[in-house]
């Protein structure tokens with residue numbers, strides 16, 4: 001006998017328990033694209049309590065679509081170790097490695113889950129908590145509230161460190177810049193993403209990964225957008241390495 005109300009109770013009670021368990025974490029990550037998922041796995045594996053919040057129904061960000069919806073991604077040799085670490089299959093083509101975008105997303109998500117990171121979908125980061133000029137948490141709301149244009153107040157969680165892994169729109173950095181007026185960039189503001197130049201961009205995305213405001217790290221495409229670096233298209237090695245670097249930098253401080 002399946003009792004519908006028991007199904008309802010099991011879902012609501014367990015989902016609320018998971019959320020309550022993440023009211024205070026070591027690291028909160030905004031965005032479940034490749035850089036956020038890689039950071040989540042390595043942080044959780046090093047013993048940190050990690051919660052990742054993704055606006056959309058599915059995690060994976062811009063990786064699903066490969067290049068122009070051809071479901072393949074390219075990863076350069078420097079990041080092959082991460083494909084191996086996550087068990088992602090690939091073929092060598094010249095100096096690059098080619099993998100299925102669908103398999104890559106599936107394995108990034110499953111590795112992040114297995115590491116113990118807590119992944120939440122359908123939740124948007126709409127603001128941050130700031131205490132004494134340090135970011136120390138996220139202000140969250142259901143993504144549907146935003147889509148429906150409803151006036152509903154959000155809830156907040158605390159984190160020792162936060163990561164903006166929101167990709168091209170660099171939403172968390174934009175909020176902090178708008179509200180605080182300064183970031184740790186040469187201009188003090190958001191320098192803006194440049195047009196495509198894969199070779200340079202892949203190197204810079206790793207260099208740009210770091211603490212962009214006290215308590216707030218930036219990884220992935222958001223790191224290039226904040227520091228005025230180019231985009232790269234469907235080459236994902238830099239994204240993966242950027243997530244790993246963010247995890248390493250934060251792990252040293254925890």
Ligand code: 48F
Nearest residue numbers: 031032033034035054055061062124125166167171220221
């Ligand atoms: O865009 P996305 O995949 O970012 P990434 O990890 O990787 C970039 C590449 O996909 C690609 C590229 C290729 O090299 O340039 O674009 O840097 O993933 C960002 C995720 O963040 C979510 C968004 O839905 C996406 O899944 N996101 C964006 N804003 C918010 C958010 C927000 N305010 N709160 C929660 N999630």
